[in-house]
Amino acid sequence: MRMLGTLLAVVVILAGSYYVSFGMPAPVADLLGVEQSSASNPDAGASGAQRGARGAGGGGRGATVVVTSPVEMAPYEDVMRAVGSAAALRSVNVVTEVSGAVIETNLSANREVVAGEVLVKLDARTEALNLEIAQAELEQAQSTFQRYERLGSSGNSTITDVAKSEANVAQRLAEAKVGLAEIALEERTIRAPISGRLGLSDLMVGDILAANSVIGTIDDSEVLLVEFELPERSIGMLTPEQRVLASTPTLRGRTFEGEIVEFDSRIDSVTRSVTVKMRVDNSDGLLWPGMTFSVRINHQSAPMSVLPSTAITWSRSGSSVWVDNEGKAEQVPVTIVFRRDDQVWIDADIAVGAMVVTEGALKLRAGASITSASRSRTPKEPS
Structure with a gap:
């Protein structure tokens, strides 16, 4: 009984504290029929205003x-990114057309050469002698034909038209033999087919070359072509002369501007991409063929x-x-x-x-x- 009395006293004390602080709860006040003042319940005015507002609305539906x-x-600005590799605009392998022994070389690596410059000479003694023989035969044929011409013009009947024709044919054959001998002799001298920079070569004097042997490379890298792949959704922005930005890890902080020069006419069935080539000016020689480039195309719609x-x-x-x-x-x-x-x-x-x-x-x-x-x-x- 004492414990029950203690609990009732605690409940009464807590209820009194709540009433002093917050006022009588609205449900209890309604049950007891007690009307609370707005001072003891500051929320009562607000809730009454809200109820009045809802009542004034009449339950209608507004906007x-x-x-x-x-x-x-x-x-809309779209940015396409890709990775590509550079190649020289013109690049050739220097190949010998004939076999022979090397008697002279001029293949210093990274040297600039011009088209027609002598790079390698092969032993050409046999070809030189063949040219002399062909020239001697040509001189003999020319002399015979000229003699027949003089005799025929003087009225000598011993020189028939058939003899004159045969002498003319012999002269033409001799001229052809001289031409062939000159070509054979010229083939013993290997010249630069284009202007550019020489690559590495291990050819030395005394080496024996077989026909169609590669003796070096030449790259004309004043202009580079960077080849890369773009996804299928990029075909709408591929137009000739479309500006492209490229950068390489070799030259950090530098951006090179180029333009698209060509692209494939079909989508690769496996990668679903299109091959594109861009042109980059390299007149200062900073870029090398074979470099890796990060390519960026900025396209802006209407x-x-x-x-x-x-x-x-x-x-x-x-x-x-x-x-x-x-x-x-x-x-x-x-x-x-x-x-x-x-x-x-x-x-x-x-x-x-x-x-x-x-x-x-x-x-x-x-x-x-x-x-x-x-x-x-x-x-x-x-x-």
Whole structure:
């Protein structure tokens, strides 16, 4: 009994403390028929005002509050990145057409050469002698033909037309033999086919070369071609002379500008990519063939309508947006062309500056009355 009395006393004390601090609870006051003052219950006035406001509304349904944003025009900037490898605009392997022993070389690595410069000489004694023989035969044939011509012009009947024709043919054959001998002799001297920079070569005097042997390389690297792969979605931005930015880890901090010169006419069926080649000026000689490049293409579309992505709603008929048409909700179908982060670029029949619902669109229906949250807010009076 003593414990029960103690518990009742504690309950009474706690109830009294609550009443002093917060007043009598509304349910208890209603049950006891006690009317509380606004001083003892500061929330009573607010709740009564709210009930009055709801009662004044008469249970009617007002305009739906939404958040709107104006349609703006902006271009879409797309960046395509790839990794490619550089090659000289013109690059050749220097090849000997004939076999023979090397008697002279001029193949210092990284030396600039001009087209026609002598690089290697082969032993040409046999070819020189063959040329002398051919020249002697030509002289003899020319002398015979000229003698027949003189005799025929003097009226000598011993020289027939057949003899003169045979002498003419012999002279022409001798001239051809001289030409062949000159070509054979010239082939013993190997010249630079193009101007450029020589690569490494281990050829030495005394080496015996076989026909079609590679003796060195020449790269004309004043202009480089960088080849790289782009995904299938990039074909819309591939045009001749499209500007391209390239950088290489060898020269950090430097960016080189080039242009697309050619690209493939089909998509690779395995990689689903297209091969592209860009041209980079290298007149200062900083870049070398074989370098790796990081390629970047910046493409900017024509200005298009752009909206926050939250404005897009979806249904069975596709994507659409809700437009504030003089306080009424109007649904307009749209086609999403590009998307990036929280913005979408669309193709739609919507005027620039039109207010589009970006929040609260899910509770709208066609023709519903709407009001923008930004317009419904009243500015606070300055204190």
